[in-house]
Amino acid sequence: MIILALEIIVLVKQVPDSQEVVIDPVTMNLNRSLTRNVTNRADENALEAALQIKDKVDAHVTVISMGPPQAETTMIECLARGADRAILASDRFFGGADTYPTGLTLAATIKTFGKFDIIFAGEETSDSSTGHVGPGVAEFLDIDQITYASKVDFKDGYITAERELEDGTEVVRVPTPVLITVLLNSNVPRRQTLRRKIDAMKQGFESWDHEKVGLQPEWVGVRGSPTIVRKMRPIKERERAAKKVDLAGIPDLVKELYQKGAIKLESE
């Protein structure tokens, strides 16, 4: 009997660096030319979770992303961290997608890729923060899912994982195939080595368009999106006084808070 290597797919997205997002004051849109792009941090944890399985068993790790050509840096970075193959679904028709066509395009890319046992994604992206794309892909592919996983273990065809919920930790066990979304900071992503970086650049990534993944232009991107953004407005915060208080001023502060009713003496 031939035992085939485990096929692991990791969904990664390049996002604007959340530390330095610049909004154009006129269009209220992201000023992309002034914003640096990085790999979504939770997706680095997703890749690490995949590589940790590959450390233990015979496995292939393929990263898949949908995005513009500049996502190349993310693709190379993932290879340099230890992925075996990188595929970027990239096509002018894919632009402006909401979660539905994003999931559709990624699922179609995975189907075109062929066999898969485990799909990893991040818990959410820092730019759209929906957490909807992973489960959407699982629905398109009709497979089970484990979301918000902190610990992931693979053994004998089963994934055992801990899910962090608001009120506790759920331990689940699912046979593959399964899609898993991984919590931000749930592991420490390994570094890229210089050696692997050079290899990664030599190896390069593949770019697939809508024809290659078998989708029609009107199914994807902005045309394939059920939702549209009607308008954007700045969130106006209440102005706060930021009244300065030093150590000597704390007694007066406490009195003031009491008088305002912010501090009460009886429990409610």
Add this chain to the structure above:
Amino acid sequence: MAGIKFAAPASDPNEYKNVFVFLETREDQLMRPALEMIGVGKRMAEKVNEKLVCILLGGDIKDQAKEAVSYGCDIVLGAESPILSTYRTLPYSHIIADFVREEKPNIFLIPATRNGRDLASRIAVSCQAGVTADCTELDIEQDTRILSANRPTYGESMLAEILCKRHRPQMATARPGIFPVPEKIKSHKGEIRIKEVTVDKSMLRKEVLEFRKKEVVDLTAAKVVVSGGMGLGKPQGFSLIGDLATELDGVVGATRPAVDMGWITRDHQVGQTGQTVRPRLYLAVGISGKIQHIMGMKNSETIVSINTDPNAEITKYSDYVITEDLYKAVPVLLDEIRKLKRSPPTPVQETGSAPAQ
């Protein structure tokens, strides 16, 4: 049911009626976000003279269905089976997607909790619907019955209004802690339709081996929250935060890195990926005020921050700023609060100064 299919618009959007909400439960008990969904859903249903329909799944949900009615639900659509008392993606998403296909809701709201998000996009894909994630404002346009789904974006600096014009249902997940829990209406009448279901084995391959319940601090209902961040420098810092919280009859909050460091458990986390709080008094101790934290506490009535850095971002969100080492400032604060308690000032102008709750 699944398969690679594009999102086909509804052939006749007018066929789709009523506001549906999903009631999230744990061990068959309604969770607070479920009640929040009833509140916001009811308001929209009334605005267009439609019904509020609640979807409830579980092992034994008859009492919970009545409870939902008392909060304002007009119709409860229930599915009962012993195996449904624990949430699992596949049985839940299949049963609910079937409800949606049969009943054709115009709007369908799901809480943006972890299990809510686990579920929402599966249903959206399965039903070829549009879904807007993590909304903080929801409204319905009276004449068109279009859902106005508003969500913060670009690191909470902007609010995006998102519409779904041609696809049905119009789905949204709603951020927990934002929408108020409605009052109970004793006299409210509703219709309860619970069916017993059998779930196909193929959907039960995921086993839930255990659930380690955490002692949950419900930060969302707290009147006073004292939160600590990385400025504490060490896990022991949280005992100081705890003392202050106890003295103020409040609860302890934390930033995400403090949680990630293991200084305190995740259920104390305030912010984008933690809880959203709006207490009477919020004390931010050793917290820089990054936007992901701010979005979880900015609606607090009074905000006091303690930070050695006068230029920390938290300053502009604070009513009072104590620019001191927290290990000096917090003991003084504790002292002063204790003094105040020992000899409260005589209430001179107590009337009229009561704060809004």
